Amino acid sequence: MKGGWLRWIIPAAVVPVLVLLAYGFWTNPREIPSPLLGRPAAPFALTTFDKAPLTLQDLRGKVVLINFWASWCPPCRDEMPVLVEAYRAHKDSGLIILAVNGRDQETSTRAVRRFVAEFQMSFPVLLDEHGDVRKRYRLRGLPTSVFIGADGLVRGVIIGPFTPPAFETHLDEILSPP
Numbered sequence: 195m196k197g198g199w200l201r202w203i204i205p206a207a208v209v210p211v212l213v214l215l216a217y218g219f220w221t222n223p224r225e226i227p228s229p230l231l232g233r234p235a236a237p238f239a240l241t242t243f244d245k246a247p248l249t250l251q252d253l254r255g256k257v258v259l260i261n262f263w264a265s266w267c268p269p270c271r272d273e274m275p276v277l278v279e280a281y282r283a284h285k286d287s288g289l290i291i292l293a294v295n296g297r298d299q300e301t302s303t304r305a306v307r308r309f310v311a312e313f314q315m316s317f318p319v320l321l322d323e324h325g326d327v328r329k330r331y332r333l334r335g336l337p338t339s340v341f342i343g344a345d346g347l348v349r350g351v352i353i354g355p356f357t358p359p360a361f362e363t364h365l366d367e368i369l370s371p372p
Contacts, residue, residue: 228332228348228351228353229332230331230332230340230348230351231348231349231350231351232347232348233347233348234346234347234348235250235258235260235340235342235346235347235348236250236327236330236331237249237250237251238250238326238327238330239251240294240320240321240322240327241320241321241323242318242319242320242321243295243306243307243310243318243319243320243321248292248318248320253290254346255344256288256290256344257288257289257290257341257342257343257344257368257369258290258291258292258341258342258368259277259280259289259290259291259292259339259340259341259342259365259368260291260292260294260331260339260340260342261273261277261291261292261293261294261337261338261339261340262294262296262322262328262331262333262336262337262338262339262340263293263294263295263296263336263337264295264296264299264300264336265295265300265305265306265308265309266299266300266301266305267336267337269336269337269354269355270336270337271309272355273337273355273356273361274309274313274315275313276356276358276361277291277293277315277317278313278314278315278316278317280361280365281316281317282316284365284369285317287369288344288369289365289368289369290317290318291317291318292317292318292320293315293317293318293319293320294320294322294327294328295319295320295321295322296322296325296328296336297321297322297323298322298323298324298325298328299325306319306321334353335353335354337354337355337356338351338352338353338354339351339352339356339361339364341364341365341367341368342368343367343368344368349364349367349368350363350364350367350368352364
């Protein structure tokens with residue numbers, strides 16, 4: 195009798211694990227809604243690449259796009275020209291782009307410096323030295339773009355490389371007056 199229930203307990207424990215694995219394999223992470231949407235953007239204080247302090251609080255009342263990136267990330271390279279062009283096109287409309295580099299995931303500061311120079315990034319480049327901001331924003335991968343309205347609420351999140359239509363949709367949403 196003792197062996198009978200033991201024979202069922204292992205399969206009963208394995209089935210939920212297999213269901214979770216199947217869910218993970220078949221679910222596109224872009225289709226999982228971010229828990230950040232509609233909530234106030236998490237405050238942070240970082241240092242720019244030029245060693246100037248910057249806090250999200252300093253930008254209160256402005257529309258902000260935070261892009262989390264790394265120099266070794268191929269999709270980050272692919273989308274950076276789009277970000278640079280968007281900043282040029284919309285900075286006079288009040289768009290602020292913050293490029294947050296996961297410095298704790300980089301091999302060297304030199305690689306970050308080369309990346310910034312290569313793409314002529316004229317917006318603030320912030321160094322997340324210990325990954326604190328990355329954790330606060332619950333990053334699931336790079337690149338990740340977080341769109342914050344002038345009211346300080348997260349209006350959109352794109353996990354992974356963005357498509358131009360998705361990027362433009364989120365950008366229009368934060369740039370349009372409420």
